[in-house]
Amino acid sequence: MTVEQARALLLRCAQPADAVEVELVDAFGRRLAASVQTEEPIPHFRRSGMDGYAVRTSDLANVNAAAPVELEVIEHIPCGVEPQYMITVGKAARIMTGAMVPEGADAVIMQEMTELVESEGRSIVRIQKKVASGTNITPIGEEAREGTLVLEAGERIGAGHTAILASLGYSRVPVYRKPKVAILSTGSELLQLSDPMQMGKIRNSNAYMLSAQIIAAGGQPQLIGQIPDDYPRAEQMLYDLLSSDADLIVTTGGVSVGDYDIMADFFLRWEGTTLFNKIAMRPGSPTTAGSWRNKLLFGLSGNPSACFVGFELFVRPVIQQLQGAVVDHAQTVTCHLAVDYKKVNAYPRYVRGYWYSNGGEHYAKPVGRDKSSAILSLKEANCLIVIPPTKTGFPAGDIVQIIPLDGAMSK
Amino acid sequence: MTVEQARALLLRCAQPADAVEVELVDAFGRRLAASVQTEEPIPHFRRSGMDGYAVRTSDLANVNAAAPVELEVIEHIPCGVEPQYMITVGKAARIMTGAMVPEGADAVIMQEMTELVESEGRSIVRIQKKVASGTNITPIGEEAREGTLVLEAGERIGAGHTAILASLGYSRVPVYRKPKVAILSTGSELLQLSDPMQMGKIRNSNAYMLSAQIIAAGGQPQLIGQIPDDYPRAEQMLYDLLSSDADLIVTTGGVSVGDYDIMADFFLRWEGTTLFNKIAMRPGSPTTAGSWRNKLLFGLSGNPSACFVGFELFVRPVIQQLQGAVVDHAQTVTCHLAVDYKKVNAYPRYVRGYWYSNGGEHYAKPVGRDKSSAILSLKEANCLIVIPPTKTGFPAGDIVQIIPLDGAMSK
Known part of the structure; x- marks a missing residue:
């Protein structure tokens, strides 16, 4: 698939x-x-775009520097106040940016293009320049x-x-509502964060990584803990969660078909519908998902990068759609490969990458070692580079699709 | 400046x-x-990259399809368990992906390349192919x-x-700690959200927009409310806030030098140091900022777009630096103008834009009407396009810098 x-x-x-x-x-x-x-x-009223004077442009029809027009200023109109007077022939109103233009006026002339004169107790504005009707007025709607x-x-x-x-x-x-996403881990090799390190074991990083990815996607993570190694107890736990108020259940680990892969076993035996248990992709090919009474259960890989990629490709769009988003494509962006990609892929590969621009061109290059067990390079990545199946690799400069990650292109 | x-x-x-x-x-x-x-x-132990068998490659030196080698499987090593036995000549151990490679072994051979035989109560793995030393083992460190x-x-x-x-x-x-950012508005034209609309007035959208921008930048917004129109009361309120536990104070409106511009008055008279009150940019030229006892006070424009731009250019980097971010540049990206830019700018212009990729190339185009009072186009924008001063405009295809906005390139 x-x-x-x-x-x-x-x-x-x-x-x-x-x-x-x-x-x-x-x-x-x-x-x-x-x-x-x-x-x-x-706007719901005629709005002034300038500090200046509301005028009738017909009063300025013959104005020029040699023959200025003088208009009587009949009102000051600050923002938020309804004008009291209509502008009639020979009148103007002082008006502020954002204020309501009074009736009768059909333009606002910038304050800097005017001169204010006080004469016999009256305010007079002297104007030496024409303006077009409508100038500095944002019309209703x-x-x-x-x-x-x-x-x-x-x-x-x-x-x-x-x-x-x-x-x-x-x-x-x-x-x-924020979808509640329950997170479960499998694997007897997993230590809790506060445990001292032990030979052969690793700390449970996937559950916390998933919790961050869930928050970034708009969900609400619920860290449930570890699935027991004992099959009947594991099964009980999974059905309990499927019956709980969680909107989605995401497990990590135990999906390849090996000796200790409890999720693979569960998906073989459960009462739900398994939608897929193998995807034509790398990493993360054993990514599994199914539906039980309209609730989705994901079995993501236990390898950090495969888990990360499985989440981004499959769980993130589901969380977005649970919040009403219209998800109709992979949300990809195109750019150029910054370096030769020399590997041979029988399947599409989702490579952790770093995306940047240089002189107007956008490039993406793989980060870190492209091993699905690698963890440090996860923080360098700001995209996944989609590498199609290839027998020859791709030269630098070729156009590739990338999937931007949370916070891409900003720090 | x-x-x-x-x-x-x-x-x-x-x-x-x-x-x-x-x-x-x-x-x-x-x-x-x-x-x-x-x-x-x-890793802190030699880790197997495959489900398979841990072997000594010296045991496989002469192996081929006609002359397979048989090794005794002395142990099963799941993840998280320390191996009990060393691998000696003629021996092998079954091992899982992620498990600890036992001493003596120097490669893990993929399960698919082997055949397991049970013979006289012993498990024997038959191998027909050589592998290089180190194969499928991630070394320590x-x-x-x-x-x-x-x-x-x-x-x-x-x-x-x-x-x-x-x-x-x-x-x-x-x-x-998340910086606490107090938000104040000026302007008697502002209605509260729940007020019915009134002629000449508008609802206070800048304060809420700023609150969202503050959250996106990692800060904690505090919506304080309206600055009184009365100067002594306004001054008291501002000094009270400057003495409060807010890390930053951001005001919107009242910064141009007009009749009712209370923040412009305050910055002329206050006891703090005004850092700037005019910026060579559009929109947002009256953006003002100053420092009082090591606390920054921003006077952003009251126009929605100018307020938005002022925040992104000046307040966002401060909030980031208050959280320890190294902010040493404008965090710009380059791409191509999608359309001709025909306006004449005496000053750099920060235009709300939409950034997208097409066939490997990245483009940005202005969105909506480029009016600083426009509000609807704010939601279409996923970047600010930086247009340098120009007497001629710029043709489509020219390289421009853009500043990505929160959520750019993802929906």
Whole structure:
């Protein structure tokens, strides 16, 4: 089964979680559970784009440096105040940037192009230059008319979305609940973090790595712990979790078909539907997934890099879709190979890479040793480079697809 | 003052906040407050890269398909278990991926290249092919020697960092405290989110937008509210905040030199040091900042886009440095202009843009109307395009610098 087929199968099983309402200040990074329309045009009044004077351009029809026009300033209009007077022939109003343009006026002339004169207790503005009708006035609805769809359900709420929601009066926002993702580890070689190191053993890093990946994808990780080596107890634990309020269950390790691979055994015997247990890809070919009563169970590899890649390719899109995201592609970007890729691949390979730009061109190069057991190079990677099957490798400069990782291109 | 000069001035004033310790599961996205070294080599034992048999390659020196060698399997070595026996002449051990290679063995031969025979109660593995010494064994320290610096203070903790920290036994992690950033708004035109709309007024969107930008930069926003229009009360409020536990104070609005610009007045009269009150840039030229007893106060523009740009260029790097980040450049990326840029700029312009790749090339194009009052286009933007001063504009295809925004290139 190809990566694309496996992902399509999974996404057919993932239904968005229910919606909850949160304060706008807590909505950053969440996904909208409803679309948002404008109730009023934006702007909803004629807005001045400058500090200056609201004028009738017909009053300035014959103005020039030799023949300036003088208009009486009848009002000062700060932001947030509705003008009291209409501008009639020979009149003007002082106006601030963002303030409401009074009726009768059809342009705002920049303060710097005017001269203010006090004469017999009256304020007079002297103007020596014409302006076109409409100058420095943002018309009603220029940005959006009433009833415009401005945000769609499933969009991730960034700073710009937050500004829009605030300006439309959303102090609370409907968002999808964060999917709860249970994390289980297998492997008698795993030490807890606080255990002293022992010969032949390693500390459980995959569970914590997955917890970070789950947070980055918008989920809520639940570190459950270790699956017992004893099959009946392991089975009981898995069914208990499948029946729990977790939206997804992710296990790491025990999926290859070897002597001690308890997840491979479980997927052979369970009551759920195994969607796939082998993917045409490296690393992570034994990545397994299945569905039990509409709940997805993932068996990711125990090798750190294979586990990482399996999550990014299969679990991340599911978590996104559970939050209403429209996931219809692998979210790839194209760029150029920075170095020759010389390996022979019978299957597509997802290589940890570093993506950068130089002189307008974008490049990606593999980082660290491309071993699925390698752990240090995981932190250098800001993308996965997708290397198609090849008998010859690819020369530097060839176009490749990459999958950007969390925080790519920013530090 | 140029953007670069202003940023350099600010970064000289920003000292990292103190360190706190958090659980590893809560460390994602925080910045390390100490560097991390390996205490043991990685791996700390000779690790098998395959399911197979640990052998002495000298035993296979003359092997071929016609003359296979048979070795006695003296032990099964699962992951996490220290081997009991040394491999001597004529012996082998069954071994799992990730398990510890026993003494005496110098290669692991893949299971698929062998045949297991049970004979007179003994397990015999039959091998028909040579392997080179070292095959499928990861030597001690291959990834890192003991005492290797693997993570540096100030690095943002991503999923890869989390895996490394876990594997080194960090159940708790020293990180920099999240800087507290107080947000204040000015402007009598501002309605609260729950207020009904009124003619001439707008809702306070900048404060919420800034709160999202602060979270994205790693800070902790504090929405303080509105600065009073009354100068003595405004001044009191600002000094109270400057004396509070906020690490930074950001205000929006009131910085141009107009009739009602209270922040401009404050920066003229205050006891602090004004670092700059005019920047050679658009939008956001009136962006102001100063320092009072080592605390920075920012006066950002009240225009949504100018406020957004002012934050990204000046406040974000300060928040990052307060968390120990090494900020020594504008974190720009280069790509190609997708369309002609026809405007004349006397000053560098930071244009909201959309950045994308197509056929290996990366492009950026302006989004929405390039008006600093525009709000809807803020959500389309995934970068700021840096347009240098120009009398002629720039043709499509020219190389430009862009500043990626939070979530750029991922949805």
